[in-house]
Amino acid sequence: MNSDKITKGVLLLSSLLILFVAGGMMYSLVEGAIPAFKSFGLKFVFSNNWNPTEGKENYGALPFISGTIITAVAALLISLPLSFSASLFIGEYYRGTKLAKVLGTMVDLLAGIPSIVYGLWGFYVLRPLLIDLGLPNQGFGVFTASVILAIMIIPYATSLSNEIIAMVPNELKEAAYSLGATKSEVIFNVVVPSARSGIVAGYILSFGRALGETMAVTMLIGNSNVIPDSFFSTGNTMASVIANQFGEAEGLKLSALIAIGLLLFLITGIINAIGKFIIKKMA
């Protein structure tokens, strides 16, 4: 038998399997979400009234959509200066030194810590600290969740960006130096522009991660199903409400939770598409 053909067949089969799994997931999400959308229509997305009490049942996902987007954007903004500096430090300023290697390893290590550990640390260390600083709601809320998320997503943006930054050809930098450019001029006029698509890709990856993060957020956000009225008030996110409520959910409520899952799937998909578009435009 032609072994080449067999290899090809096996590879094709496993690739198709991935397609099949992703398609099946999409199908079951859509199928499960139909009753919720049938009952509430578009109001499901734009209503802020989430009431699971029998007889008064009404499901609006806006509190969770807003909570998810606010925490993810805030986390991205908080992590941006940190991961950008870290990636420049590791990838350019101190490239190849022991210090950069240690720092790089530490950043990668951050990515490996399970999210429940971040949650515990946030609950027992960060939260009391924030209470001492005078934060309302006993330190629970959108802000606390965003800070934890920011720390969690630092490694994703950092490791991708510093690898891309380190890959910028030396010839380019040497040419700039020979024209009399200073180190910071080289970095901001040569290194960053030529690495920007990779840097943006890193931030999109970390934004996607922040959108879907569940455990650490649920431990710190306060889980109140309302649109947060300030940056320091309690709220809830899409992933967190699903994790909290699916166990006892049935009927319309189960469908509403699946519909939130579908929306999360779509939002992540849109973010990825925007990211790909930006990378294409910049490259």
Add this chain to the structure above:
Amino acid sequence: MKNLTLIILAVFFLGACSNSSNKSGEEKAASSKKVALTAAGATFPMPYYNMVFKAYTSETGTLLTYGGIGSGGGIRSLTDKVVDFGATDAYLSDDKLAEMPAEVVHIPTVLGAVVIAYNLPGVDDLKLSNELLEKIFMGEITKWNDPALKANNEGVDLPDMDITFVHRSDGSGTTFIFSDYMTKISSKWADGVGAGKSLQWPVGMGAKGNPGVAGTIKQTEGAIGYIGSEYAFAQKIQTAKVQNSAGNYIVPSIASVSAAAKGEIPADTRIMLTNSDDPDAYPISGFTWIILYKEQNYNGRSKEQALATVSFLDWLVSIDAQGQAEKVHYAPLPDAAAEKAKAILRSVAFDGTPLL
């Protein structure tokens, strides 16, 4: 490349082997007549079920597996007929019973309660009247040194501190019993919030599970919340005295919880025991139930399987099992309730003939 073919063949071969060995294992189990029962449902009675299920297995050899997947999951599993019996903290309403594929009966197994836990440094005696419960949980009282709270707790030094209400973020039978009680004592709560496994809360923040709520209260000065008694008693959490319908302030305990079931119980045992009129009863108490089909011949189940199911449940409500409930902080069924459970089990049949 030939190696690859070999590897694939080897994998298939190994797969086939493990399949056949599984089969012979099943046959072995069947030939030695060891019956295995599967159940799933409420997490609230799990410590009790884990203990007595194990005791029953070592006594009789009947294998028992229980999955703590929540009351909703227990009902779903029974509807899908993937378990021998389910477990739930909230009885099935008439509508839900009608939706089930066949007639379902309820067996009460044990009693639990919901306690009001709080964290106030220096305060170890707190009395909460019905009116205070309503005002605190509706968000109308927001400070611990509110005049209404002070008036009800004379001699207690209540601090000038914000009240932080911690509720469950996950759907839970504990929330159901708590909100059912609130609905009975407060018309404002009944109209504005209602009863259910998860609610639209007027105030407060959510934490997951009894450990989550208890941990948040413990970590947060000025916090108040509700916790399942089995967890609170085991962890020796500080609890408030709650006013019952006779006007007495009752400390939650095994005895005061058990007292809640002393009154009249309907033949099908579907009753919420909250706000019991017994003068010694702790008012936020309730049954937890096991649910099973009245006709046990379904899905090709054998008669042995059916008989093992009802014999086990008969043992579960007997004194042999009930006597152990206190060890894991549950209140045993009062005699009258146990009698009702036994009578219901005697109506469970296989092909129309009662099994017991």
